[in-house]
Amino acid sequence: MAKETKAGFRGHFDHLSAGELAFPFCEECGRWHWYPMPLCPHCRSSRLSWRPVSGTGEIWSWTVVRHAFDASHRDKLPYVVALVCFEEAPGIRLVANVEAASPDELRIGMPVELVPPVPGEPAQHAAFRPVRPTQLA
Ligand SMILES: [Zn+2]
Known part of the structure; x- marks a missing residue:
């Protein structure tokens, strides 16, 4: 390796x-x-x-993007860009999107997990989502 x-x-x-x-x-x-x-x-x-x-990290900080600096992002507004840190990999802060139901639910230290890739498509960027307590069906 x-x-x-x-x-x-x-x-x-x-x-x-x-x-x-x-x-x-x-x-x-x-x-x-x-x-x-x-x-x-x-x-x-x-x-x-x-x-x-593991793919599980914590929000170190974040911002909400409300202005599309590129026309291809207009339909995605608003979106969250965060710095995600990892207990397993000290010192790393990864810039990544966080797919949250609302930016209001985010907080510093919130656990987030990697969003699985779409099968058969090459990954374009790492995206995370808040870790939710296990929900009963
Ligand atoms: Zn070294």
Whole structure:
């Protein structure tokens, strides 16, 4: 795995398409980083691998986008862009959409989970949704 792609986002998107979340991990110093880089930003090692995490994180912060800066986003307004952090991967804050019923339900520290990919389609970005207590049918 350490010989895998060392730079670029391909490993991230390959894992996303399989329904997994993965980040670059340094086999030398045991630390995570984000975004992908050719060398570990902590110790400069090239012994990097893509390591999956559970896909459950917490909202570190968020904002509500109410203006479409690109015409293709007009029908998605308003939407939430958040920084999501992961207990398993300290130091990483991933910029991602959070699909919430209403932005009013969001709070800092709220648990969120990765939205599964659409089968057969390559993942375009990581999206999360609030973790809900198990509901009885
Ligand atoms: Zn390192």
